[in-house]
Amino acid sequence: MEYADSGFINVFSLQSNNMPAPFGLKEVREAYMRISGCVHRTPVLKSQNLDSLAGRQLYFKAENLQKTGSFKARGACNAVLLEKEKRPNSPGVVTHSSGNHGQAVAYAARCAGLPCSVVVPKGTPQVKCDAIRDYGAELVFCEASPASRNETCAEISSKTGRAVIHPFDNFDVMAGQGTIALELLEEVPDLDAVLVPISGGGMTSGIAVATKGMQPNCKVYPVEPYGKLLQRCLQSKQRMWPNPPQFIDTIADAIRTQQVGNLTFPILCEYAEPKVFTITDDQMIEGMKLGFERMKMVVEAASGAAIYAAVKSIEEVDAAPEKVGVILCGGNVDLDHLPWFSRKTSY
Numbered sequence: 001m002e003y004a005d006s007g008f009i010n011v012f013s014l015q016s017n018n019m020p021a022p023f024g025l026k027e028v029r030e031a032y033m034r035i036s037g038c039v040h041r042t043p044v045l046k047s048q049n050l051d052s053l054a055g056r057q058l059y060f061k062a063e064n065l066q067k068t069g070s071f072k073a074r075g076a077c078n079a080v081l082l083e084k085e086k087r088p089n090s091p092g093v094v095t096h097s098s099g100n101h102g103q104a105v106a107y108a109a110r111c112a113g114l115p116c117s118v119v120v121p122k123g124t125p126q127v128k129c130d131a132i133r134d135y136g137a138e139l140v141f142c143e144a145s146p147a148s149r150n151e152t153c154a155e156i157s158s159k160t161g162r163a164v165i166h167p168f169d170n171f172d173v174m175a176g177q178g179t180i181a182l183e184l185l186e187e188v189p190d191l192d193a194v195l196v197p198i199s200g201g202g203m204t205s206g207i208a209v210a211t212k213g214m215q216p217n218c219k220v221y222p223v224e225p226y227g228k229l230l231q232r233c234l235q236s237k238q239r240m241w242p243n244p245p246q247f248i249d250t251i252a253d254a255i256r257t258q259q260v261g262n263l264t265f266p267i268l269c270e271y272a273e274p275k276v277f278t279i280t281d282d283q284m285i286e287g288m289k290l291g292f293e294r295m296k297m298v299v300e301a302a303s304g305a306a307i308y309a310a311v312k313s314i315e316e317v318d319a320a321p322e323k324v325g326v327i328l329c330g331g332n333v334d335l336d337h338l339p340w341f342s343r344k345t346s347y
Contacts, residue, residue, distance in 0.1 A: 022267070023171050025213040028178035028206065035077040035176060038111045039067050044187045044325075049294045054311045057323045059191065061184045064299050064331030068131065070254070071180060071203055071329050072104035072167075078176030079165045080108035092116055092162040096142070096149035098199075098253050099128030100330050101167040106137035108165075117162065119152045121145070125253060125334045146245040146257065168200030169261035178206030184325050185211065191218050192321030195277065195309050197302040197329050198222040198230065199255040201264030207327070208271035219321065222268070223277045223309045225250040225284070228258055231276035237269045251281045251339045252301035254330055275317060277309040284308060285339050291328070301339060303328040 045060040063071035076095075083090055092115030095105045102118035109116035116137040120129065121144040132139050142152040157164050166173065180203070185191065194211060196204045201222075208220040224230050227248040233240045239259070247256040260268060279287070287304030290311060291297045299307070310326045 022263070023175045023209065025210060027171075027175040028182060028210045031074075031078040031172075031175040032179045032182055034081055035074060035179065038077045038081075038108070039073050040065065041183055042066050044184060045295065045297070047295050050290065050307075050311055054314065054324075056314070056321065058310050058326055059184070059188050059324065060295070060297075060326045060328050061180060062297065062328050063180065064297060064303060064328045068100070068103040068107045068135075069330055069332040070100040070104065070300075071177060071327070072101045073107060074179050075170075075173035075176035075202060075206070076101065076104035076108040076165060077111065079170055079172040080105060080112050080114065082172050083163050083165070084112040084114060087163075090114055090163060091160055093165050094153055094156045094160070094162040095119070095165040095167065096153040097167055098256060099124050099132075100254050100332060102137070103128060103131045103135065103332070105165050106132045106135035109137065110135050115162070117156050117160070119149055119156070121149060125332070125337070127334045128332055131332070144247065146247065166261075168202030168205075169263040170202070171263065174202050174206040174209070174264070174267070176206065177203040178210035180327065181207045181210035181214065185214050185218070188323065188325065189215065190323060191215065191325045192323045193219045193221060193314075193317075194325040194327065195221050195223050195306045195314075196327045197252075197255055197306050198224055198228075198260065199257045199302075201260035201268050203327070203329065204272055205264045205267040209267065212271050220272045221275060221277060221309075221317075222272055223279060223305050225252050225255055225305065226278055226280045228276075228278070230260065231274065231278070233260075233265070234269055234272065234274040234276065239265060250284075250301075252284055252305060254300055254302040255305070277305075277313050277316070279305040279308055279313070281339070283312070287311070289340065297328065298331045298333055299328050300330045300333055303330060
């Protein structure tokens with residue numbers, strides 16, 4: 001494993017293409033400057049071994065090395081710091097999360113000096129619960145359903161006046177996540193494609209908007225767990241999921257949300273590719289193992305999905321891309337419950 005060669009360009013000199021979006025490069029650049037003192041500029045890594053397995057050049061954006069252990073710190077810091085700018089006497093913030101976003105908002109609230117409550121579903125990995133508490137936030141458990149998360153969060157906001165920092169349906173959060181693309185394309189400006197693990201779509205939306213503004217020919221492909229059914233929705237540009245919203249039965253707790261957000265969906269339809277890579281749990285485990293063994297990177301199952309897609313599934317695309325960015329979205333792994341110890345895999 002080694003660092004990618006840096007083909008430096010000044011992201012702040014790039015101009016947007018005036019694409020119709022609720023936010024654009026201007027807001028992403030502003031987010032980049034706003035959060036720079038609170039987050040890491042994560043490295044872009046190379047692996048000759050994985051390049052050989054994939055038959056192409058892969059560039060891994062190591063957000064597993066980000067503050068709080070995932071990319072979520074970017075969007076959370078942008079949204080929370082903006083809340084503090086707009087309301088200096090803000091009573092604080094509240095969010096709901098499967099874990100990573102909760103950690104990120106708790107961390108961002110500590111940076112901003114704001115009180116924070118985080119709602120998590122019962123069964124959230126202990127490593128994530130401990131981290132949320134360690135950042136000084138109040139931890140509130142709810143039932144393991146999207147409706148319960150939203151209702152509990154709304155109740156706390158109503159009682160306390162705290163601003164809700166939604167995990168993905170928040171344009172400030174999306175703009176913060178878009179800073180991943182600014183850094184990645186600064187180092188590798190001629191990427192052909194970027195593979196992004198997707199849950200609610202905040203990171204994919206931010207990356208897609210920034211990428212299309214900077215490098216219009218670069219394609220952004222979502223990577224989903226089996227059961228999400230995103231591709232047919234993007235192809236039809238209609239929300240075809242069954243209601244009420246539900247969580248997918250997958251080992252990837254960071255991407256369990258079946259439906260993308262109401263705000264993210266139109267952006268995904270406009271800027272992301274309608275081709276979606278669907279990855280099973282066993283394939284995620286294989287991708288995780290590749291990250292652990294070949295790159296010495298501790299990555300979550302969601303990151304494993306992106307690795308597997310890059311190495312094993314990219315050939316599904318006509319005129320498969322030669323230079324591919326891969327988002328290693330998080331590394332908050334419960335080492336006492338590694339999935340390959342409890343599942344029989346084909347790896």
